[in-house]
Amino acid sequence: MSSTEQPQDHYAETAFRADAIPRQTPPPEKSVWGKLGSNFDVARLPWGHYVGINPSEFEYEYSGGWYRDYEYMGEHDFHDFNHINELRWSKFVDEDISLVYRFFRFWFVVISHGFSFIASGGGKGGGWFFSAIGVFVLLLLLTSAFWVNPDEPFPYDGLLVPLSFFLICGVATVFKTLFEKHSIRFYKSNQNWSDDVAFCRRSGLVKSFQGNFPFYEFDAFIEMAADMKGNQRHTLKVRHRYPQFSKDKHSGLPMEFTFPTDTGSIAERYAMWDMLGRYMDVSQPLPDIPRLEPFRHLDPTTKAFDEAGKRGRPATYWRDLYAKASEQELKQWREEHRQVVDAAPWGSRPDLMAQSVPGYGDSYTAEPEDVNAYGRFPSKSDRFVERAEANDAFPQNKRDSD
Known part of the structure; x- marks a missing residue:
């Protein structure tokens, strides 16, 4: 009112x-x-x-x-x-929105915020943690390849693991930034306290x-x-x-x-x-x-x-x-x-x-x-x-x- x-x-x-x-x-x-x-x-x-x-x-x-x-x-x-x-x-x-929209928005927020490099308030987000996991997996692959067969060429395919993590977290960071900047455009018409x-x-x-x-x-x-x-x-x-x-x-x-x-x-x-x-x-x-x-x-x-x-x-x-x-x-x-x-x-x-x-x-x-x-x-x-x-x-x- x-x-x-x-x-x-x-x-x-x-x-x-x-x-x-x-x-x-x-x-x-x-x-x-x-x-x-x-x-x-x-x-x-x-x-x-x-x-x-x-x-x-x-x-x-x-x-x-x-x-x-x-x-x-x-x-x-x-x-x-x-x-x-x-x-x-x-x-x-x-909120005057459908359950389907709520479902997809929920997972969009969870993924974009959970995998982003930045957290609310300017801190570090979960993206750094997941990227560190990717680097750790790469080190395990390199270590295993060296000890099992040191004469084999460098396993460049292993770089795909950390690069994939960095790519996913980078996209999540972009989405989180856009969401925080433009989400109010949605809520202006639908967030009814x-x-x-x-x-x-x-x-x-x-x-x-x-x-x-x-x-x-x-x-x-x-x-x-x-x-x-x-x-x-x-x-x-x-x-x-x-x-x-x-x-x-x-x-x-x-x-x-x-x-x-x-x-x-x-x-x-x-x-x-x-x-x-x-x-x-x-x-x-x-x-x-x-x-x-x-x-x-x-x-x-x-x-x-x-x-x-x-x-x-x-x-x-x-x-x-x-x-x-x-x-x-x-x-x-x-x-x-x-x-x-x-x-x-x-x-x-x-x-x-x-x-x-x-x-x-x-x-x-x-x-x-x-x-x-x-x-x-x-x-x-x-x-x-x-x-x-x-x-x-x-x-x-x-x-x-x-």
Whole structure:
């Protein structure tokens, strides 16, 4: 739905405010919510007490992808094309394309991205790995030919192996480059971000196929998974606290949403939850991120915040920065911002929800002051402490400063 169809001067009565969370019932005793939520959860993140720092994930800080989309779409079309605007943070895409097209596009993306010499963000892609395999196979052929029959001429046919690998990876690199440059032409008409599965700022509701629920009925968890080699992967899950009302009718699992974050530290997951909370909290301005900058004047709280000079930045700060910055500069700023995220005081903060849900605070476990300790084996330098008590009066949260 276009922003021109929405009232711009007020929020719904159900809009979320962290200083006005109503009293709620305890979650069911035998639900998967339990102590942490599931056997794979390592932490439940606190409500409120915002730090005001945004995550480093490529969609939110210092990446040229959003600006390329913005330039091509134009400000008006970018509003609905973008997965996040001043009205909703969409979690579902409804594409008007056939299953056959989806099938071929899926394998096109897998092959072009998997075999390309370049990875997203300018790093090295899988093409180098596969090319190294080709060179290794050639060395095996040469070694075998030398030891078996050293008088035979050089086996030039063996060169076809690495050359084939280089050719395939080279073509994949070209296709990946073209896809990243021109895929938006396809998505402009077919990538329809749903308003029916989304976190909605104006109403304070989380909309889903299972129904619409208040945002304050959800909790954030850090979920851990491990691959066959034992490498850990941590994900931010936002899960409904009362699964008896929202569980999937087919799987029986509670409703939850995954929020992608930077592949780096666990602190990035905390920053994502902090940003989502500020996005939904209408007493706070919209998070100051590039993708939301074109819509700041459409949100009443943010507009008043900016007009009062509290933002401390020009109205087109992000747009102008990306128009002039090089990829090398963006990469440097991303690394610097990751350090800011890691150094922020995420650990041992009070939890406002403990005042609204009976027994909520009883389910805590000790939390490290450095939340990144969740992702490594605890050492003597890691200090685990109990979460502080939430004050009866809502504290003055830190405004966006990043």
